[in-house]
Amino acid sequence: MRPCGVFDETYEKDIAIVRTRGHWLLLIGSLLFLFILPLFAPYYLLNLTNNIFITVIVVLGLQIVTGCCGQISFGQPAFMAVGAFFSAVLTTKFGISFWIALPLSGIAAGLVGLIGGAPSLRIKGFYLAMGTIAIFYLTMWVITHLHITGGHQGLSVESPSIGSFVFDTDERIYYIILIITIILTFFARNLLRSRVGRVFVAIRDNDLAAEVMGVNTFYYKLLAFFISCFYAGIGGSLFCHWYTVVNSEQYTLIHGLNFIGMIIVGGLGSIPGVFFGVIFLRLLDELVLFGSPFLTELIPKLGIAPAASLGVMVFGLVLIIFLIFQPRGLAHTWEILKTSYRIYPYKN
């Protein structure tokens, strides 16, 4: 719904992402805020922000394949691992610059993702989910059994650099992560309003109907997997160059479940929903992370019990609450809020 008094007079206006002067101001203001954040944000907050942005990149990919194209995938951490190891090998073993390794690691993960997406021609729903779990294990097995990846020991990786300037602190690497997050968010948003995006949604809603209408569903399903895994690969590459270490145990199936949880909480098929889901669950996680030691100190009789159980309980509880009371996620709540504001004083 458009803000009151805003009309789309041209096609360009109709499909524009940023529509009004208010939108532009809000966008520029937000970007400005994000760019100056390291000047005043504490060390811990920047670490958290970096973590959130990398997760956003990975979950954006998952949103495209699962939320928009309807192909459930639990394999995202494996594709993230492909990107991370590919980037680590290129930079440490072949001396290739991070700036070249970064897109290449996305492409490598995307190509591996094509193998992961191939079963989607024959199976769907629950069976596809099981198939992606199998792909996850296969991919991780291959990674840990290759000599070049360092096997189970993993690899130590250098921080990215331009000339003598090394992005070796949270503050410095923040800018790389931020810019890539912005570019990939813009790409994902743009993709969904393009022909390809509409085809994805058609496949999600009814793949048989889409095929009858002339859509090459197999091609588009594979394309969705490729894009999704490309995002995961980029996320993995950033992750390993930020931590300067890559190890297969950093990418587990539990992460895959968390990513699915994030798109459920945020809202399936929505790009802002990715941000909502990731920020909500990551902040909740952090709250539990430093809330439990605090509880231990506050009520010593509890001992380590809060730390031992709070996190898992809270995550499970939140998912159940969302599935029952808000199955369309936080993005839907946000839409309701926006509409209420726009049609004020009338009621939604």
Next chain:
Amino acid sequence: MKKIRLILFGVFTLCCLIAWSMPTFAKEKTVAFLSLSDFTGPIAGLAVDIEKACEDYFTYINENGGVDGVKIRYIPIDTRYDVARAISGYKRYRKTNKLLVANAVSTPIGKALEPLFNRDKLVWLVAADGEFVAHPKRGFLWGNCYQDGFSAALDWMAADWKSKGNSGMPTVGYMGWDSAYGRELLRGGKEYAEKIGVNLLKPEYFPTGTMDHSTYLTRLKNANYIWVGGIDPNPTNVIRDAHRLGMTKTIQFVCGYWGPAQYLGVRLHNKALQGTVVTVFTIRGTDAQKHPLIKKMWLKYRKKPINELPGPYGIGLGWALHFEAALRIALKDVGYKKLDGEAMFQAYQKLGGRDITQGIQGICTYGPNERRASKVVRFYQVKGKELVPISGWVKAPDSISLHKF
């Protein structure tokens, strides 16, 4: 209206509680011990009990006025075996007032955090990975390293083989997690097997969550002894499967210190585990139940019968006792004001040659170039419902020097 009042009252009470507790932290002289542990992940089965022991001993110290008046703030973090979560937790607490030691309870977390710990000049503790012994920095092992324990077990197997009237050397199978931890034992352990002439079969690695280990076991059917790695109840489940296949009749199973615990695995599959040998760096089973400090802590703080004592409880006490001893030295050396990670690092290096853990572990061997807490192991065997000692402290071979890290 009544509901709102009730909620407001609840919030007010909570605020009062917080306000009441805050100045207590501020007034006291405190130091912090951060434990990045796994309370809900794959090693939670034992990690939680170890943490409880550490917490109990710190509570005991604090109740008795602290270490020379300095109280210890114990900060447990549930990493869920997740590196990102561990790093986040560490970054959240790294600026904690007088944070002196960080404990990384997992091989990948230790590897990932090592540069950050070293950069922050903290002492950090790690399970038993040999590379931290080969390249000593600020990381200290809880006991001896995995490969030394495995090599000591090989010596025991060879001796046991000969004591049964056999000639030559036994054939040994190896089973472990398909992970960095699972493979760590053979980085030096394999070389030691070659050195003493033991025929080590091709190792079998299985994924952490494997439900049935029959396939892996059948490939090791020609072994005389099988070493089973993994963290209880995982090794217990492996031996359960071996028992079902009839392998426990002909093959002797030997485990490491994460192996069957008296209160966990030994109870779960008691019949299958009969005769299984466990190689440990802390006292276990009946020895642990009789140990005065372990008994005192368990009964005082856990208030449960001593026969419910979890096997690795002594490991957590080991962390706490080493910390207490090092803190005492550091306070003497530099005083509370100047106390920092560097002072603690110097103090940890001075712990060598003393019985820090009151017999729970062997004599401490920490030193300027030594990161192992001890170099001895003990063997226990499952007999009936208990883990009974079958040896005293035995010197473990140094297998680190045999491997190129």
